[in-house]
Amino acid sequence: xxxxxxxxxxxxxxxxxxxxxxxxxxxxxxxxxxxxxxxxxxxxxxxxxxxxxxxxxxxxxxxxxxxxxxxxxxxxxxxxxxxxxxxxxxxxxxxxxxxxxxxxxxxxxxxxxxxxxxxxxxxxxxxxxxxxxxxxxxxxxxxxxxxxxxxxxxxxxxxxxxxxxxxxxxxxxxxxxxxxxxxxxxxxxxxxxxxxxxxxxxxxxxxxxxxxxxxxxxxxxxxxxxxxxxxxxxxxxxxxxxxxxxxxxxxxxxxxxxxxxxxxxxxxxxxxxxxxxxxxxxxxxxxxxxxxxxxxxxxxxxxxxxxxxxxxxxxxxxxxxxxxxxxxxxxxxxxxxxxxxxxxxxxxxxxxxxxxxxxxxxxxxxxxxxxxxxxxxxxxxxxxxxxxxxxxxxxxxxxxxxxxxxxxxxxxxxxxxxxxxxxxxxxxxxxxxxxxxxxxxxxxxxxxxxxxxxxxxxxxxx
Numbered sequence: 051x052x053x054x055x056x057x058x059x060x061x062x063x064x065x066x067x068x069x070x071x072x073x074x075x076x077x078x079x080x081x082x083x084x085x086x087x088x089x090x091x092x093x094x095x096x097x098x099x100x101x102x103x104x105x106x107x108x109x110x111x112x113x114x115x116x117x118x119x120x121x122x123x124x125x126x127x128x129x130x131x132x133x134x135x136x137x138x139x140x141x142x143x144x145x146x147x148x149x150x151x152x153x154x155x156x157x158x159x160x161x162x163x164x165x166x167x168x169x170x171x172x173x174x175x176x177x178x179x180x181x182x183x184x185x186x187x188x189x190x191x192x193x194x195x196x197x198x199x200x201x202x203x204x205x206x207x208x209x210x211x212x213x214x215x216x217x218x219x220x221x222x223x224x225x226x227x228x229x230x231x232x233x234x235x236x237x238x239x240x241x242x243x244x245x246x247x248x249x250x251x252x253x254x255x256x257x258x259x260x261x262x263x264x265x266x267x268x269x270x271x272x273x274x275x276x277x278x279x280x281x282x283x284x285x286x287x288x289x290x291x292x293x294x295x296x297x298x299x300x301x302x303x304x305x306x307x308x309x310x311x312x313x314x315x316x317x318x319x320x321x322x323x324x325x326x327x328x329x330x331x332x333x334x335x336x337x338x339x340x341x342x343x344x345x346x347x348x349x350x351x352x353x354x355x356x357x358x359x360x361x362x363x364x365x366x367x368x369x370x371x372x373x374x375x376x377x378x379x380x381x382x383x384x385x386x387x388x389x390x391x392x393x394x395x396x397x398x399x400x401x402x403x404x405x406x407x408x409x410x411x412x413x414x415x416x417x418x419x420x421x422x423x424x425x426x427x428x429x430x431x432x433x434x435x436x437x438x439x440x441x442x443x444x445x446x447x448x449x450x451x452x453x454x455x456x457x458x459x460x461x462x463x464x465x466x467x468x469x470x471x472x473x474x475x476x477x478x479x480x481x482x483x484x485x486x487x488x489x490x491x492x493x494x495x496x497x498x499x500x501x502x503x504x505x506x507x508x509x510x511x512x
Contacts, residue, residue, distance in 0.1 A: 091116060091376065105419040110369035113376045123379065131375045132368060139323055140252060141367065143242045145360035146326035150237075150333040151198040152352045154189070157337020157344045159304035160202035163188045166297040172286035176278025178214055179224045180271050182207040186228035187235065187267040192307040192329065194237035196454050200229030200465045208469055214284045219480040220277070222470045226462045226477065227484035228270055230451035233417070235263040236311055237329065240417050240450050241443065242322075243367065247374065247425040250439045252322040253315045254506040258440045259447060261501050266451075266491050273487045303336045316509045363418055370422030377426060387431040397435050401496050404428055405449060412453025416461060420453070421446060440506060441499040448495045452488050455481055 094115060098108035117123050154160070167184035174180055186203050193199055204225040211221035233240045236256050245252040277283075289297075310328060314320045320328065337344040344352075377383055395403060407428075411420045425446065432442045454462045456478065463477050470477070495501060 091380070091382065095373075099414065105415050106366040106369045109366075109373040109419070109423070113369075113372040116376060121379070128372065128375075132372060138246060139321075140242060140246050141364070143252070143323040143326040144239055144363055144367075145356065146323070146330045147194040147237050147239055147242070148360050148363075149353070149356040150326065150329035151193040151195045152356045153330065153333035153337045153344070154193060154304065155198055155202040156348065156352055157333065158341040159192075159301075159333075159336070160185065160189055161206050162297075162301040162341070163304060164203065164206055166294075166301040168286065169289040169294040169297040173288035174275060175285055176216075176274050176283045177286045178207065178211050178284070179216065179221065179274050179278060182211070182221075182224055183228040183267060183270050183274060186225070186231050187263065188301075188305065190231040190233075190235035190263065192237070192304065192311070192333075193232050194239050196230050196232035196451070197461050197465055199232035200225055200462050201469075204229065204466060204469050208466075214286075216283055218470055218472060219476065220281075220283070222466050222472055222477055223480040223482075223484050224270075224274055225469075226455050226460075226466045226481050227488060228267075229462050229465075230454050230488070231263055231266060233454075234259045234266065234444075234447055234451060236260060236308065237322075237326065238447065239363070240421055240447055243418055243421050244425055244443045244446060246367075247370075247422055248429045248439060248443070250443055251506075251511060254440045254511040255443050256315065256322060257312070257506040257509055257511060258444050258502040260505055262444055262448065262491075262495050265494070265501065266488070269487050269491055270484055273483055277483060303340050307332055316511065366418050367422060370419065373423060374426050383427050383430045386427050387434055390431040391434060397437055398497070400431065400435055401437070401445065404432075404445070405492065405496060408446060408449035409452060412449065412456070412460075417450035417453060420450065438499060438503060441502045444502040445492075445496050448488075448492045452485070452492060455485055455488065 091112065094112045095108055098111055099105060103111070113128065117128055164181060164185040167181040167188065168178065171177055171180045171184065182203060185207065186199050189199050189202055193202070208218070208221045208225055211224075212218050232238070236259065238256070238259060241255040241259065242252060244250065245255055307329060310332060311325050314325050314328065315322060334349070338346050338349070390400060390403075393399075408420065408424065411424065415423070425443075429439065429442065433439060454460050457463060457474055463474055463481070466472075467474055467477055472480070
């Protein structure tokens with residue numbers, strides 16, 4: 051290309067960039083003018099995010115800039131809120147569940163769950179893929195993290211599927227979506243964050259995700275079975291009852307953690323936070339002393355990884371607490387609730403609007419940030435419309451699952467890309483059949499509150 055042509059291209063690129071910047075600036079200015087203080091807050095946040103600043107830092111800077119320039123709140127009050135906002139006993143559950151998940155990932159629990167699931171349904175069409183989904187569901191019952199579920203199950207099941215003759219794209223699609231069960235089943239870090247943001251019962255939220263999680267597992271298995279049968283993917287030899295019994299015996303130590311969590315919370319033996327501590331201790335014991343797949347000398351490494359991830363999440367939470375403080379100070383949640391109610395959307399319309407908003411947010415933010423920003427705004431309107439807070443939390447959780455499975459910020463995609471060595475664009479196409487299934491599931495969870503609420507009510511947690 052000649053020098054003149056290159057100059058022409060550069061000029062066109064600069065003009066296009068300038069046009070985009072002017073357009074974005076005009077939109078942000080319009081938001082400020084129309085929305086008043088509410089508009090200014092969100093325009094500031096959006097402007098900072100567009101510069102590429104991490105969401106957690108953007109939240110904190112938005113608060114500091116708004117408070118310093120447009121209010122008379124002393125900086126000392128902001129600093130005090132920074133510490134007092136995360137001084138909650140429930141927040142301790144987050145690092146403890148992360149620690150438990152890391153012990154389970156390194157301790158051989160995942161491979162035993164896969165072996166047990168394979169012995170049950172390996173002889174069906176797409177048996178190994180179905181076993182991967184069931185194993186993800188079982189691991190999700192004790193883990194609380196989608197990323198940990200994808201790593202633990204995907205790193206074992208995906209190479210095995212490729213070795214058996216499954217297309218790598220098919221295996222990756224299965225693991226990416228099934229891994230999202232990690233935040234829907236019993237313990238879940240997003241559930242803890244939602245509970246803290248809205249003062250909802252953590253125990254009720256834990257149990258409320260069980261039946262929706264089972265339904266999603268069945269739906270993902272159905273999609274997988276149909277595709278496997280249609281394409282003639284491999285089936286395994288049917289296991290004997292003796293082999294199934296041995297596989298169950300090997301995996302029972304990991305599955306016992308489910309009994310500990312459910313039994314302990316429902317019987318009032320310990321709180322959800324204490325259940326997280328019990329999970330971490332139990333996971334350490336079975337990983338090091340029962341299964342012996344994790345040497346004791348590896349414990350500092352697991353602790354370091356857990357501390358690193360916990361610090362990242364707690365930093366996000368800290369800045370989001372500041373943002374919530376700003377919104378409460380300016381009465382933004384109440385104003386938003388009044389505006390939504392004035393539109394007379396009704397329960398069905400409001401839930402539809404919320405789903406669209408959360409799905410759009412999933413394109414630019416990760417789950418913890420979305421919940422911390424959106425839940426305090428949407429929750430008051432939901433309560434005033436007569437929507438149960440626990441049902442609303444599970445619906446938000448289901449939206450977060452979808453966000454984990456599509457670009458540009460779907461964490462499950464990036465984890466699966468590292469395992470499969472496939473590009474994000476390839477994985478985006480691969481995941482589509484299961485992603486559509488998840489959207490159907492989202493509609494069911496949204497408009498069938500009894501699916502989420504029956505179990506916690508039956509257990510006396512509501």
